[in-house]
Amino acid sequence: MKALVALVAAAALSACGGSRVGQDAGPSDAGLSDAAVDAGVDSGVDAGVDSGAPDSGLPDAGDAGFVDHGAPSTTYPAYAIDWPQLQGSDAGVLAAPRFVSVTFDGDPLRAGFESFLTAVGPSTYWQTTTAEYGVGLPSVATPVHLAVTAPTLINDSDIQTFLAQQLDGTHAEWPAPDGKTIYTLVYPTGTSIELGTLKSCVTFGGYHSAFRLNSVLVPYIVMPRCTAKPSVPALSTEFKVLTGVATHELVEAVTDIDPSGGFGYQLPQSSQLAFATFAGAETGDMCEFNPAAFVEDPQLNATVQRTWSNAAAAAGHEPCVPASAGAFFTAVPTMPAAVPITLGAASLMSRGLKLKLGESRTVPLPLVSSADTQGPFSLAAKDRLEFSGMGRALTFRFDRTSGVNGEKVYLTITRTGSDPNFGGAIPFAVLASKGTTTTYWFALVGQAP
Known part of the structure; x- marks a missing residue:
C-alpha cells in the first residue's frame, strides 16, 4: 500500500468526524499486499468464548445479583491489556537513511524546509519516534533544485516516471539511488496531485511509496502544498502543515520503506486488526486520531506529528510519542470471538463480537490509565460509517458513561446495518475523553451466521 496522511479532522486539517487527524483511505488502504499480511500478522486468533446466544442488553448480574464494575485502583494500568503492537522486521526498516529535498525554484518555503530536513535527523523527536524500530541517524544529501515550472496536475504514475528519468545517470545534481535514499518531493502552491481517485489536500496531505529502478529500490515522499488551519495553532501556517506532514511520512518511510514489500511496520498483531481499519496502521497512521497528533517542537521550531511506539504501548503508557503531558487513559472492549475481516485481498481473522442483524449483546470495558487521571473520564462510541458521515451500522448504549482506572463499564452493541x-x-471506536484529551480504542463487530 501507499501511506497517506489525509486531511479529514475537525481538530486538524479539515472537518470529518470526532477529533480525527487523518486517514489512509481508498485504494491505498485497500491495497495491502499479501506479503504484508503474511509477514506482519500472526494467523492464529484464539476464538475465546462465544455462545452465539442473544444478549439481554444488560450486564450479567450472576447468581448473587451483583454486577462487577471493578473499583478504582492505584495500580496503573489496573488490567492486563492486549496492546496493539505493530509487526515488522529489519528487512522493512532503513537503519541508515539518507534524505534529499526536491523543490521547485520560486518556492518561498524551500529554504525553511531544507533547514528543517537537516535538523530533524539529530533531533530528540527523531530518536524518540524511530530508534526502537532500528532506525539510526539519517544523513542529508545536497538538495535538488528544479528550474522547471511545476505542473498544475500530476499523478503518482507521472511522478515515478519523472523520478526514473532524473535518476538515469545523466543528471549529476540528483543523488544516485542506493536503496536507502528517500527522495522528498515538495510541490508548490498551484499543483494538484492525484493518487488513483484521491485528490491532494482533499483526501490526503502527503504519501510515501517506492518503486524499483534497475532492481534498486527508490523510496520517495510526495507532499502537496495544503492550506493552513489558523484555528489550530500547530497547523496555523503552510510551513507548519508542511513539516507536520513531512514528519509523518519520514517516520513511516524509514519504518516501512517499501509498503508493497510487506516487511515493514504496517499492521498490528492479528487480535488488533481493527486498528488498521480507520486510518491505516503504519507508525504515523496509528496516531492520527489523537486530537493532539500535531504538536509544535521547540527544538526544531516546527510542527511534528506524534507517531506510534510499540514500547510505550506495551508498558501501558501513552503510545503516541513524544508523549503528551498528563496521564494516558482508555477503555478497552472485551471481544469474545474470532471474526473474519478482509484487508485488501487478504482474508484474515481477528478479535471481535459476532452479531446478527438486529441482535444486541453486551461486553465489558475495563478502564485503564497510566497514572491518576484526577477524576473520571467520559465514554462514547461510534462506528466507522458514522465517523465518515455515512450513516451507521451499529448503535451503542453504556450502563455508565464515565469511570477511572480499575473500574469497568458495560457496552451494549446493536447491529442495525452493514459496512460495505x-x-x-x-x-x-470507543472514545475516552477528559478535558481536551480524547483517546480511541478500535474494535470489530462480525456477522453472526
Whole structure:
C-alpha cells in the first residue's frame, strides 16, 4: 500500500468526524499486499468464548445479583491489556537513511524546509519516534533544485516516471539511488496531485511509496502544498502543515520503506486488526486520531506529528510519542470471538463480537490509565460509517458513561446495518475523553451466521 496522511479532522486539517487527524483511505488502504499480511500478522486468533446466544442488553448480574464494575485502583494500568503492537522486521526498516529535498525554484518555503530536513535527523523527536524500530541517524544529501515550472496536475504514475528519468545517470545534481535514499518531493502552491481517485489536500496531505529502478529500490515522499488551519495553532501556517506532514511520512518511510514489500511496520498483531481499519496502521497512521497528533517542537521550531511506539504501548503508557503531558487513559472492549475481516485481498481473522442483524449483546470495558487521571473520564462510541458521515451500522448504549482506572463499564452493541468494506466486519471506536484529551480504542463487530 501507499501511506497517506489525509486531511479529514475537525481538530486538524479539515472537518470529518470526532477529533480525527487523518486517514489512509481508498485504494491505498485497500491495497495491502499479501506479503504484508503474511509477514506482519500472526494467523492464529484464539476464538475465546462465544455462545452465539442473544444478549439481554444488560450486564450479567450472576447468581448473587451483583454486577462487577471493578473499583478504582492505584495500580496503573489496573488490567492486563492486549496492546496493539505493530509487526515488522529489519528487512522493512532503513537503519541508515539518507534524505534529499526536491523543490521547485520560486518556492518561498524551500529554504525553511531544507533547514528543517537537516535538523530533524539529530533531533530528540527523531530518536524518540524511530530508534526502537532500528532506525539510526539519517544523513542529508545536497538538495535538488528544479528550474522547471511545476505542473498544475500530476499523478503518482507521472511522478515515478519523472523520478526514473532524473535518476538515469545523466543528471549529476540528483543523488544516485542506493536503496536507502528517500527522495522528498515538495510541490508548490498551484499543483494538484492525484493518487488513483484521491485528490491532494482533499483526501490526503502527503504519501510515501517506492518503486524499483534497475532492481534498486527508490523510496520517495510526495507532499502537496495544503492550506493552513489558523484555528489550530500547530497547523496555523503552510510551513507548519508542511513539516507536520513531512514528519509523518519520514517516520513511516524509514519504518516501512517499501509498503508493497510487506516487511515493514504496517499492521498490528492479528487480535488488533481493527486498528488498521480507520486510518491505516503504519507508525504515523496509528496516531492520527489523537486530537493532539500535531504538536509544535521547540527544538526544531516546527510542527511534528506524534507517531506510534510499540514500547510505550506495551508498558501501558501513552503510545503516541513524544508523549503528551498528563496521564494516558482508555477503555478497552472485551471481544469474545474470532471474526473474519478482509484487508485488501487478504482474508484474515481477528478479535471481535459476532452479531446478527438486529441482535444486541453486551461486553465489558475495563478502564485503564497510566497514572491518576484526577477524576473520571467520559465514554462514547461510534462506528466507522458514522465517523465518515455515512450513516451507521451499529448503535451503542453504556450502563455508565464515565469511570477511572480499575473500574469497568458495560457496552451494549446493536447491529442495525452493514459496512460495505472489510468483508462484512464493522469497525467501531470507543472514545475516552477528559478535558481536551480524547483517546480511541478500535474494535470489530462480525456477522453472526
